[in-house]
Amino acid sequence: MKSPILKEALFTILKSEQEIAAKLQEITALLAASIPYYDWVGFYFKNGDKEELKLAQYTGEETEHTLIPFGKGICGQVALSNKNFIVQDVSEQENYISCGWKVKSEIVIPIFVNGENIGQIDIDSHTVHPFTKDDEVLLEFVCHEVAKLF
Template identity: 40%
Template structure:
């Protein structure tokens, strides 16, 4: 595996490589939780300047903590609440440069400053979300948003 800082090439090349690694890692495995666990571990190793990478599962009319890398997190998030719940309610990726400016932000880790949340779909229905936090303001670019959405598309093929 590679770290982003040492890998030569464009940002798109880096993300294409990690998406290929994810595809190879998950090929042949059908367990939902195992695949999410490996995806969070891979992204945690790949992404610099992040302090939490993980998943929330869409169940019981809300989001329930799934596999992750980072400090202990909020266990349940209602749909429509915080960045994660808003992503589900709006059915779209949420890119937040400063979580402290986001109305209703749920602070699971006080060191988090920016966040990206991407819905994960199966048959058109949101079944989970990918949540990535960073201690750096405006850590995630619009280009990275598109590339992380492609990463999620690779993941969706294995769910």
């Protein structure tokens, strides 16, 4: 699916009258259905005042990683660094939390509201080296638009 069509579908979801949780669930489903190598798509958000992330809406296989301490794994590192993190081959990453044997790569993009990192979108792929600059730009756009919900 081309980015303009995907962006149009995203705007339709964001403008809907649904609750935020339903919108986020639809966004994860849209991304997973639109991009063949997006095998797991989910949102993690800061868990209150705790130094951890809590899994919110996702599309893909269930994960036991519903709480991730800051600093642990790719998501936990992004919670501290406030920077995008792309891992093209998870076997080369020391601080990686495996969500399943099928996962070969991961991209995590933070979500900022008023300059504060409130959460992130996390994409796992069963393919090694699938992510391009286009993925990063698309997911930054998604995070920018999702931030407007908060």
